[in-house]
Amino acid sequence: MNFQKVPLTAGLYFVGVPIGTARDITLRALDVLASADVLVAEDTRSMRKLMDIHGVPLEGRRIAALHDHSADGVMDRLVGAVRDGASVAYASEAGMPLIADPGFELSRAMVKADLPVTCAPGPSAVLTALTLAGLPTDAFFFAGFLPNAHAARVSALEKLRDIPGTLVFYESPKRVGAMLRDAAQVLGAERNAAVCRELTKKFEETRRGTLEELGAIYEKTSPKGEVVVLVDRGTSHSVNVSDLEQTLRDALERMSMRDAVDAVAKAHDLPRREVYQAALGLGKDRR
Numbered sequence: 001m002n003f004q005k006v007p008l009t010a011g012l013y014f015v016g017v018p019i020g021t022a023r024d025i026t027l028r029a030l031d032v033l034a035s036a037d038v039l040v041a042e043d044t045r046s047m048r049k050l051m052d053i054h055g056v057p058l059e060g061r062r063i064a065a066l067h068d069h070s071a072d073g074v075m076d077r078l079v080g081a082v083r084d085g086a087s088v089a090y091a092s093e094a095g096m097p098l099i100a101d102p103g104f105e106l107s108r109a110m111v112k113a114d115l116p117v118t119c120a121p122g123p124s125a126v127l128t129a130l131t132l133a134g135l136p137t138d139a140f141f142f143a144g145f146l147p148n149a150h151a152a153r154v155s156a157l158e159k160l161r162d163i164p165g166t167l168v169f170y171e172s173p174k175r176v177g178a179m180l181r182d183a184a185q186v187l188g189a190e191r192n193a194a195v196c197r198e199l200t201k202k203f204e205e206t207r208r209g210t211l212e213e214l215g216a217i218y219e220k221t222s223p224k225g226e227v228v229v230l231v232d233r234g235t236s237h238s239v240n241v242s243d244l245e246q247t248l249r250d251a252l253e254r255m256s257m258r259d260a261v262d263a264v265a266k267a268h269d270l271p272r273r274e275v276y277q278a279a280l281g282l283g284k285d286r287r
Contacts, residue, residue, distance in 0.1 A: 003030035003056060008037075008087035012078075012110045014097040015089050016122020017046075019226075020200030022053045029120045030054055036089035038081050039063045042101060043093040050091075066090065067102050075109050082115045094226075096124045100144050100170055125199055126168050129228035132206045133194035136233065139165030146171070146179060153179065157186040161271070167231040173197075173223045180215035183231060187211060188271065192232040198225035241278075244268065248279050 013032045018024040033039065033047075034056045041047035044063040051058070066074055082088055090103055097103040097119075110117050130137050141163045146153045160167055167187075171179050176195065183193070189212035197205045203225065207214060211231065247267065251260035257279060265275040 002027055003034045003054065005034045006031050008032065008035050009116070010082055010085045010087060011116030011118060012082060012106065013087060013089045014103065014107070014117070014119040015091040016096045016120060016124070017050060017091045017094060018200065019095045019123045019125045019128065020198065020204075022050060024123050024200060025050070025054065026120065026122055029122055030056060032089050032120045033091070035087070037061075037086040038078070038088040040066050040078065040088060040090040040106075041093075042067050042091070042103070046093050047091055066106060070102075075106060078106060079109050079113050079115065082110065083113065094125075096122060099124060099126060099142070123200070125170070125196075125226070125228050128199045129168065129194070129196040129230055130166065132196055132199075133166075133230040134208055135166045135192060135194060135230055137166065139233075140168055141165050142168045144170055148175065150178070150182065153182050154186055157183055158273075161187055161234060163233065165233055167233075169229040169231075171227045171229050173225060173227050176223060176227050176229065177215065177218040177220075179229065180211055180218055183229075184211035184215050186271075186273070187231060188234055191234060194230045195223075196228040196230070197223050199228065201225070244270075244275070244278055245282060248275070248282055252279070252282070 013036060015029045015032050016026070017029065033051060039047065039061055041063050044065050047063055064074065064078070078088055090097055090106060092099075092101040092103060098107060107117060126142050130140060141160065143156075143160060146156050146169060169179070180193070189210060191211050192208070193211045193214055194206055194208045195214055195218065207217065244264070247264050248260060251263055255263065261272060261276045261279050265272040268275070
């Protein structure tokens, strides 16, 4: 036993738990799980298993479930418990609470009720993947899970294209090939990227390459386990809108729409989709 049962003041305690290897949990996290009056988890079986591994007894406590399908009254009961002087510990299924996790609503409810909220921090797949990817970490943007449908996924990627930092995504192993293909199309095939799989677990793996190279790999096979995809920031191109439109007008006088878009995109080193949209806008202006 490497934990201590300690007195906790009333409040909500978010507890970071391992993303893979069970021994990655902190001693303070174990103390909180051993001492809290009320235990809450996204997945009650995962929390019970973790406590069993580390010898943390329930001592008559039950673990309440809090997930996307929980009854409306669960949140009210937890807020009421803290208001009445109880300590409540919440843990997600893996990693840090609130990161692609339903704990946000609980946090917001406690803050709205002006009740204490604190955290016993722990592992995070986002930060672990950033450490392993070999991509810049001075600025990054966590985008969570992209939409499942192709069109919606492309639209979401377009909004992220110009963010000046490394992009971090969670992705289903069944969709990682399609996601990489769309990312190569929207963000640029030559952007450097990494696919991290099964972080901190026995079969941990990190593959690095361009979006095009990684897309070719995962188009043929679906990896097993949990996946984090990271994409390097793009090169920012500053082109005056009026200059772009004039170049397009000149090209359209001599070429087809397709050839003009290709030529201008290459000349200004811009994504073809961006130039195509500008060309469509010019076509509407001529009507």
